[in-house]
Amino acid sequence: MTVDHFLTYLQHEKRYSPHTIQAYRIDLLQFSDFLLTTFELELKDAAYIHVRDFMVWLMDHGNSENSVGRKLSTLRSFYKYLIREQVVRVNPMSFAKAPKVPKRLPVFVDDQKLDQLLDSKEFFDESFPSVRDKLVIETLFGTGIRLAELLSIKESDIDFYETSIRILGKRNKERVVPVSKSLMSQIKAYIDLKSLQNFNNKTGVLFVTNTGAVAYRTLIYKIVHRYLTYISTQEKRSPHVLRHSYATSLLNRGADLNAIKELLGHSSLAATQVYTHNSIERIKSIYKQAHPKA
CATH class of the missing domain: 1.10.443.10 (Intergrase catalytic core)
Structure with missing residues (x-):
């Protein structure tokens, strides 16, 4: 399975933490479910319009700009990997831009x-x-x-x-x-x-x-x-x-x-x-x- 191969790559080559890998897994499975239920497509068949619709769906379901941006970052890494492995020929993330996040100062205690x-x-x-x-x-x-x-x-x-x-x-x-x-x-x-x-x-x-x-x-x-x-x-x-x-x-x-x-x-x-x-x-x-x- 392509997702499992990608997560293995993150673990052994990028040396990401188990917590980060689990977050990537959740994001990819969420997008996979969205593609399957909405368009009857697999991850490798996604195009930019599907990513755009996914962003809209996330915002409609109460996800913050930060959350949407993080999920897009996951997808960007995933499809970059698929391009490298020649699983897909066109990157659906090429034109995808994360929503602007309002700047917040770090919260601290005196x-x-x-x-x-x-x-x-x-x-x-x-x-x-x-x-x-x-x-x-x-x-x-x-x-x-x-x-x-x-x-x-x-x-x-x-x-x-x-x-x-x-x-x-x-x-x-x-x-x-x-x-x-x-x-x-x-x-x-x-x-x-x-x-x-x-x-x-x-x-x-x-x-x-x-x-x-x-x-x-x-x-x-x-x-x-x-x-x-x-x-x-x-x-x-x-x-x-x-x-x-x-x-x-x-x-x-x-x-x-x-x-x-x-x-x-x-x-x-x-x-x-x-x-x-x-x-x-x-x-x-x-x-x-x-x-x-x-």
Whole structure:
């Protein structure tokens, strides 16, 4: 099956993550179902008009511009692969343009509020789940790593001497992220506490569930959402918000943009530059509050 061949190519040659490959699979199956039910066509028989009708159908069914753009990106990669493999001769994506996405600034939480949360004894105790939950927040905010990167950290990735963590990023690219001595002490205390738990299956992965199993995406998301609710009323309270908070905090304190790019594991500077908008807005706010002529 062509879709399976394409996904295998993404896995072995492009080295995409399982999460990304699953998203590609869902997008392709959705377009395949649309073609079959609407036009009785297969993927290899699609033309531009069918892609255009698919975009309209997606928008009519409540998909956002971002979502439609992502699905078109999947189709663009898929048909580029089919052209290369000589499965199709004409690329139906040649004239397809993604809908314009309204620019949105990255959502972040003020670092002072995060400090208040993490320094408070009201929300955290000395039990294993509580120590783990606090370390999840501390690590995401203290390193700016992605959720998938957090879940992949093994105890062997932690260098206590150099106070750094080896991170496996997108497309299996490795980078070393420095951490504070305070965070490193918390990691060590957590590992010591974890070793005292009566877990049947010992694992080398850093973050685990209450029963010792490898932590999963939904667990981390719920942890972050729960604790951010205590300090923030904004709608988004995801692990990625802490990544944004990390980058914004660094930029506001004068960190070099290229250094932030490397710390975040961005492949291009353009992805990092979005944080400068938050910094500019903060400067404007300070000016309006402090300058007599503002």
